[in-house]
Amino acid sequence: MMLEQNLRDLEESRNREREHSQQLHSLRSELEAEKAYLVDQNEACMDAYRKIDCIDQDAKSARSALFSAETEVRRLRDEYHRLEEGSRSEINALKDSHQAELNGKLSRISQLEAEFHTELRKREAELTEGKRSHEIAAQQAEAKLEGLRNENTRLMVAKEGREAELRTAHDKLRQIGGLTNLQSKPRERRARLRATDGTKLDVEPANQSRPRSTAGSTSSETPSSQTRFVDTVGYSSISYPLELGIKPAMKRSSAIESFKAPVTRSSDTEDPAARTRRTSTGANRPPLKDAPANRIPSSFRWMYLFHHPMRLKYQILGWSLNILSMRMRSLRARVFLALITMGMALES
Structure with a gap:
């Protein structure tokens, strides 16, 4: 009984070890999923950086436009100095128009710079929050993995102890003389x-x-x-x-x-013929002369079976299984074949 209990405990420990291995596999797959998610987030960040680069290019283009505008202003200023001798009113009108255009471009540049800094701060906050959450999740997964490793180590130690107990019990049985071939x-x-x-x-x-000679045995043993x-x-x-x-x-x-x-x-007690028939067929069957006299003639059964091909097929398969069961000494195998035959008979 102790051996059976130890074997059951060993099987349970193996099942628990298998479950923990499955949990380790699932955690590993979760870590892979987290890694893939982090890669996706990195790609999203790279997309954001690319958008920022686009905005920077727009700012650079705006700065170049500003530079060209300043160049134009300088040219206009030179023209102004050249035309200063002309109509001052015309000069003031041209100055006001160009100043308004310049102010519009400067306001556009300021707006683009403000949008750029706002988007940059937003993306940086999202990246920091995502990085923090992923670090927390990775730490939790590491803690779970460490706990499962410790549990697996404990189960392995328990398994080794059980195996040592089984070997000890086996050696004791061999010393007593219980296990023989x-x-x-x-x-x-x-x-x-x-x-x-x-x-x-x-x-x-x-x-x-x-x-065997037992030192403490007496004549009153049971x-x-x-x-x-x-x-x-x-x-x-x-x-x-x-x-x-x-x-x-x-x-x-x-x-x-x-x-x-x-x-x-x-x-x-039994006669040799009956023993031969019992050992060859695997069961104590009655002789053929004890069969009932009112059985259906075989010709009618064959006519019925030939008119129903499926029944004939299942009948032949059932006979084959019966012939196989005659050579089987195990009760489990006979019951299994009998259940198969009954199922085929019900299906037919």
């Missing part, structure tokens, strides 16, 4: 071959299979402490001494009853 004992191999459904227990005295049983329920074939208190997982109450007392071998 079924294939190395002809008597137990014959008992396994006689098991027809895979769940039968053959109980035999331990002093016949392997004699028969159960001197009895060993062979577990052939699953795929394992392990013989345990009953004094350890370890029992296999039995599926039927008859197996428990057979555990309480030595099993009477059916090979001592």
Whole structure:
């Protein structure tokens, strides 16, 4: 029971380790998504910088326009000095018109510079806020990842402890003499071959299979402490001494009853022909002469099946499965094949 509990604990720890590995994978994918998001934000910032460059180019063009305007002003001033001798009123009119044009261009330049600085401060604030939020998210993800690493380390340590406990228990069982190889004992191999459904227990005295001398044993020991049983329920074939208190997982109450007392071998009472028929077919079937007399003639059944091709196909498949089940000693395999046959019969 302790071994089964340790195995279950080990399986649970492996499941938890698998879940934590999946969580690590999901966190890694989230970090990749965050990285992609940061790359997108960087591209957006680069777009903003490109827009700022465009605005700067506009400002430069405006400055060049201003420079050209100043050049024009200088030219006009030269012209003014040249025409100063002429009509002063005409000169003042030209001066006022050019000054108004110059003031408009200067106001446009100031407006563009104000918009440029406003947009620049806005983008810088957005970039700072986004960087801060992403740093906080990255720190939280790092903390979660560190916690999962610690949990994974703890689970690995627990797993190693469980494996050490299992190895210790296994060594103790080997020291007591509990684990033996079924294939190395002809008597137990014959008992396994006689098991027809895979769940039968053959109980035999331990002093016949392997004699042991116990220092503290007396003549008042119970028969159960001197009895060993062979577990052939699953795929394992392990013989345990009953004094350890370890029992296999039995599926039927008859197996428990057979555990309480030595099993009477059916090979001592039945005739050889019946034993041959039982071992070849895998079940205690009645002879052919015991079949009911009022069965439907085979010719009618074949006529019915040939008029229904799907039924004929399922009938042939069912016969094939029955032939396969005759060679199977495991009760699980027989039940599985019987369920498949019933399902096909219901479908047909």
